[in-house]
Structures are given as C-alpha cells and as structure tokens.
Amino acid sequence: MFDSIAVTLDGGFDCELPPMVGVKQEFTRKKIVDINEKIRAELATFPAPERLKGQELAITVGSRGISGLIPVLLETISFLKLHGAIPFIVPSMGSHGAASAEGQLKILASYGISEETMGVEIRSSMDVIEVAQMADGVPLYLDRIACEADGIILINKIKPHADFKGKVESGLSKMLCIGLGNHLGASSLHRYGFGNFHTVIPEAASRLLHKITVPFAIGLIENAYDELMDIQVVEQQDILEAEPLYLEKAKQNIATILFPEIDVLIIQEIGKNISGEGMDPNVTGRPGSGVGGFTGPKISTTLVLDLTEKTHGNGVGIGMADVTTLPLVKQLDLNAMYTNAATAGTLATAKIPMVMKNDREAVVFALKTGPIHSIQDAKIMWIKNTLELDYIMVSPALAKTVEGIKNVSIITEPVEFAFDNEGCLLPWPLPTH
The missing domain is CATH 3.40.50.11440 (LarA, N-terminal domain)
Structure with a gap:
C-alpha cells in the first residue's frame, strides 16, 4: 500500500476555505416512547x-x-x-x-x-x-x-x-x-x-x-x-x-437533503450499519446498481472521509464517491468489501475513487477540480452520514438559500474548517439527532 500521495494541483493545496454554518433540517418525528x-x-x-x-x-x-x-x-x-x-x-x-x-x-x-x-x-x-x-x-x-x-x-x-x-x-x-x-x-x-x-x-x-x-x-x-x-x-x-x-x-418518513444543488458534498463516514451501500442512494441519488428511480440533490463532487467502526472495514459504497482519503483506504477490508460487492453484483460500489493524502487535501482537491470558479462562493455541504441529516454544515453560498427552503434553519455562527497537524478534519461539531 502506498504511503503518500503527491498531486500537482493548480495553485497547490494552500488556499482559504469558506467558513461553515450549522443548519438544522426538521422532519416529522413520530416515535415509539416505550x-x-x-x-x-x-x-x-x-x-x-x-x-x-x-x-x-x-x-x-x-x-x-x-x-x-x-x-x-x-x-x-x-x-x-x-x-x-x-x-x-x-x-x-x-x-x-x-x-x-x-x-x-x-x-x-x-x-x-x-x-x-x-x-x-x-x-x-x-x-x-x-x-x-x-x-x-x-x-x-x-x-x-x-x-x-x-x-x-x-x-x-x-x-x-x-x-x-x-x-x-x-x-x-x-x-x-x-x-x-x-x-x-x-x-x-x-x-x-x-x-x-x-x-x-x-x-x-x-x-x-x-x-x-x-x-x-x-x-x-x-x-x-x-x-x-x-x-x-x-x-x-x-x-x-x-x-x-x-x-x-x-x-414517507426517511431523512433527505432538502437543498437542491451542491457543489461538494463532504460525507464524514459511511458504513454497512448506515446503508447497504455505505451511503444511502435514497439520499445522494447515486445507486451503485445504476437502476433508475432514485432522486436526490444535484451534486457535482462527493467526498468521503471515514468508515464507521461497525462496518468492520467493509467500505462498499465508496465507489459512489469521487474523492476519498489515504487513511480511509488503509482501513478497508478488501475481502469483506469485494465479497459483498461480488455477491450483490454491484462491482461499482467497491471501486476506489481518487485518493488524497488527508482530509484537508481531499477537501481542497474536490473544490479545485469541480465546476467552481470561486472557492469562497462554492456550495459546500458537510454531513455526518446519510442516516443523520437533521444537523448539517453548509457554506455561505448554501446558507443564503436557507430562507427559501421549508423546515430548514441556521443554528450557528460561521466557523472555520479545523484540521489537526496531520490534516485530519476535527470531530463532527454538531449534535447528532
């Protein structure tokens, strides 16, 4: 397995990322109390x-x-x-x-x-x-x-x-x-x-x-x-x-992304405990089977950063991403992932997308290679996973559209992306449910 990746990118990887604001999407919440x-x-x-x-x-x-x-x-x-x-x-x-x-x-x-x-x-x-x-x-x-x-x-x-x-x-x-x-x-x-x-x-x-x-x-x-x-x-x-x-x-009661258009979708984690395809195509609109009938927002680039612990290295569904990271790839149990994809006959779900050295370089790469003229004006969304969509993070370009979307509200002031010394995006900053 390769240990490092050096990509020549126009302008390099040193660039200013837009701040992100916390947003709450509200869905019907009927539940069993006992x-x-x-x-x-x-x-x-x-x-x-x-x-x-x-x-x-x-x-x-x-x-x-x-x-x-x-x-x-x-x-x-x-x-x-x-x-x-x-x-x-x-x-x-x-x-x-x-x-x-x-x-x-x-x-x-x-x-x-x-x-x-x-x-x-x-x-x-x-x-x-x-x-x-x-x-x-x-x-x-x-x-x-x-x-x-x-x-x-x-x-x-x-x-x-x-x-x-x-x-x-x-x-x-x-x-x-x-x-x-x-x-x-x-x-x-x-x-x-x-x-x-x-x-x-x-x-x-x-x-x-x-x-x-x-x-x-x-x-x-x-x-x-x-x-x-x-x-x-x-x-x-x-x-x-x-x-x-x-x-x-x-x-009628599944969580969805209520924003219609996204330049870069950052998914913090995928896994079999989240969806059969790691990230739910009923949310992203991207089924590995290629079968029609799935809807979702228009997404230019999808980036996946990590696997859930409960997926035990089975990263099936990673093939539906455009960009991922070297730390994620090193976690993959190819035996489990390939067996799962081969059994289902959905080989595309087990393909490995473009791999960047760390989270920060993956985010910059996704922004600089997408149909985006100004990174500060990019429509960026960061979600924990496709199962937990009530609290999400969005860039200013998406925050501007919140007033026109029913059941969506801004809940935090803008905050900068935060990475550790290894370029790893710091833990999910919002509540989960």
Missing part, C-alpha cells in the same frame, strides 16, 4: 400462542443497525419462552461478515447481540439447503439451521432499498430470500440483477413462504431520526400483502 410496551402489545395480538409450545424457533437478525432492536429481540424471546417455545438466533445477512459464520457473529456482537445478552443460543453457519425454485428453475436456498427448526420468526427493518425500487424493497421478504439465503442464496438471486428485483423478491418470498413455517414476523419502521416509529407483528399469510403498506410508510 418500545418494550409497544412490542409486548403487538405480540399479545398473536392468536392461540399455545401452539408455540415445544417448538424450536429461529429468530432472524441481520447486519443493519436498527434502533430499538435489542428490546424488540428481548421481548420476543421472552414471549416465546413464556409460551413454551425454544427460541434461538440465526444471523441472516447473506454474504456480510466476509461470508463467514464467524464474521457474522462478530457483526452481531458489535450491536450488543450475544448469547449472554440475549439469553439464547446463536447458531451461525453458511450451510444452506434448497427449499424451492423460481419459475425458471433457479434454486432458492435457506440457512440449514433455520430450516431444521420448527419455524422461523422474521424480524427486520422495512425501508427503501439502496439499489432498486419496487412495492417490496428492504424488509421481511428480502430478509427471507436474501439474508437467510446466506452467501450461496444471496449470490444466486443477485444474478438476476437489481433491475429485476422488483419482481424477483416478491416471487422468491412467495415461493419460500409456501414451503416453510413462519409463526409470525415483525416489521420495524424508523422515522427520519433513526428512531422506531412503528412495530407491526404480522402472521405468515399476511406478510406479502402487508409489507408494501409498511414500505410506503417508511418512504
């Missing part, structure tokens, strides 16, 4: 719970960060045990965690999910069995351990997908046919291409649901502040009909 009480109330609607007695039930947990997942899991486990069931957790992540059982356990542990905290076994394996077939004969695989149980409890966040648009995107159906398919099952279905996923996911889920037992599923919906706003317990026969309704609710 998650434990809400999930208990939802589970209480499950009919004839005595039928669970003596059943060994696999509970799915994916690789995404989900607000309130711990209490949801604990209450579900308690409910199942109360009615005589024998629950256990099975990682349901497709190829994440470098497509290894150990890697997936590590991801769960990073979210505080372990046998000690949950009080049940976690059974992790990449082994699968063929359960059904698509209409064209393509096999549908599911985790062997989950299939050997008496039933599967699907739990997942329902949200817009990062690579395709349809009536069913990320959620219960995708957890079933992609997440529970482990590496082989996920790879097999991704060969259809994201352009066909709007029909592939519903068909695959339907065929699998006719072959397995799902006593109930739990759909989780978050608001724009990464907080649980709704929990829905749904029986097996209602999953396919209910999920599009939950997705529509999720789409």
Whole structure:
C-alpha cells in the first residue's frame, strides 16, 4: 500500500476555505416512547400462542443497525419462552461478515447481540439447503439451521432499498430470500440483477413462504431520526400483502437533503450499519446498481472521509464517491468489501475513487477540480452520514438559500474548517439527532 500521495494541483493545496454554518433540517418525528410496551402489545395480538409450545424457533437478525432492536429481540424471546417455545438466533445477512459464520457473529456482537445478552443460543453457519425454485428453475436456498427448526420468526427493518425500487424493497421478504439465503442464496438471486428485483423478491418470498413455517414476523419502521416509529407483528399469510403498506410508510418518513444543488458534498463516514451501500442512494441519488428511480440533490463532487467502526472495514459504497482519503483506504477490508460487492453484483460500489493524502487535501482537491470558479462562493455541504441529516454544515453560498427552503434553519455562527497537524478534519461539531 502506498504511503503518500503527491498531486500537482493548480495553485497547490494552500488556499482559504469558506467558513461553515450549522443548519438544522426538521422532519416529522413520530416515535415509539416505550418500545418494550409497544412490542409486548403487538405480540399479545398473536392468536392461540399455545401452539408455540415445544417448538424450536429461529429468530432472524441481520447486519443493519436498527434502533430499538435489542428490546424488540428481548421481548420476543421472552414471549416465546413464556409460551413454551425454544427460541434461538440465526444471523441472516447473506454474504456480510466476509461470508463467514464467524464474521457474522462478530457483526452481531458489535450491536450488543450475544448469547449472554440475549439469553439464547446463536447458531451461525453458511450451510444452506434448497427449499424451492423460481419459475425458471433457479434454486432458492435457506440457512440449514433455520430450516431444521420448527419455524422461523422474521424480524427486520422495512425501508427503501439502496439499489432498486419496487412495492417490496428492504424488509421481511428480502430478509427471507436474501439474508437467510446466506452467501450461496444471496449470490444466486443477485444474478438476476437489481433491475429485476422488483419482481424477483416478491416471487422468491412467495415461493419460500409456501414451503416453510413462519409463526409470525415483525416489521420495524424508523422515522427520519433513526428512531422506531412503528412495530407491526404480522402472521405468515399476511406478510406479502402487508409489507408494501409498511414500505410506503417508511418512504414517507426517511431523512433527505432538502437543498437542491451542491457543489461538494463532504460525507464524514459511511458504513454497512448506515446503508447497504455505505451511503444511502435514497439520499445522494447515486445507486451503485445504476437502476433508475432514485432522486436526490444535484451534486457535482462527493467526498468521503471515514468508515464507521461497525462496518468492520467493509467500505462498499465508496465507489459512489469521487474523492476519498489515504487513511480511509488503509482501513478497508478488501475481502469483506469485494465479497459483498461480488455477491450483490454491484462491482461499482467497491471501486476506489481518487485518493488524497488527508482530509484537508481531499477537501481542497474536490473544490479545485469541480465546476467552481470561486472557492469562497462554492456550495459546500458537510454531513455526518446519510442516516443523520437533521444537523448539517453548509457554506455561505448554501446558507443564503436557507430562507427559501421549508423546515430548514441556521443554528450557528460561521466557523472555520479545523484540521489537526496531520490534516485530519476535527470531530463532527454538531449534535447528532
């Protein structure tokens, strides 16, 4: 790996950067106040719970960060045990965690999910069995351990997908046919291409649901502040009909960038716990799949500075940036990133963009190579990540437009960009949520 980068840039890297002001974007904030009480109330609607007695039930947990997942899991486990069931957790992540059982356990542990905290076994394996077939004969695989149980409890966040648009995107159906398919099952279905996923996911889920037992599923919906706003317990026969309704609710409550045009977008961090593509294309408008239907502001140059700790070096999505930094590149776990991108068939997401020596040089490079005549007049936005968009930083050129944008207000005086002696941008200066 190269240790330094020296780029010849017109005028060099010594230039004055415009000050930045803190801005607050406000979104609808309906949220569940007591998650434990809400999930208990939802589970209480499950009919004839005595039928669970003596059943060994696999509970799915994916690789995404989900607000309130711990209490949801604990209450579900308690409910199942109360009615005589024998629950256990099975990682349901497709190829994440470098497509290894150990890697997936590590991801769960990073979210505080372990046998000690949950009080049940976690059974992790990449082994699968063929359960059904698509209409064209393509096999549908599911985790062997989950299939050997008496039933599967699907739990997942329902949200817009990062690579395709349809009536069913990320959620219960995708957890079933992609997440529970482990590496082989996920790879097999991704060969259809994201352009066909709007029909592939519903068909695959339907065929699998006719072959397995799902006593109930739990759909989780978050608001724009990464907080649980709704929990829905749904029986097996209602999953396919209910999920599009939950997705529509999720789409109406995601955080977005409310500014229409940006010269340079600085993203402090990306990661798999933020989005399947590291930075959410539903925010940036840049899907790695190339599939249409995504909207976002007009952005000339996107710059990414860091990876989240919880992504464990999987920098998938970095390919959607134009510029990044050497410290970020040195953090990359290419095995995990390439495995993830290869499984999904979105190789562009794992491409490494132009690499600068440090944060300061990356910011200057992005400004000096964009369609910008005056750096002081550049429309610059700095966000923590694409999941937390209520507090952002903008340059004076964008601050001038705030009055014309609904639900946006300036909250700080102008402050200068601050870098340490190594050229690293100092920590995020605004609150998070």
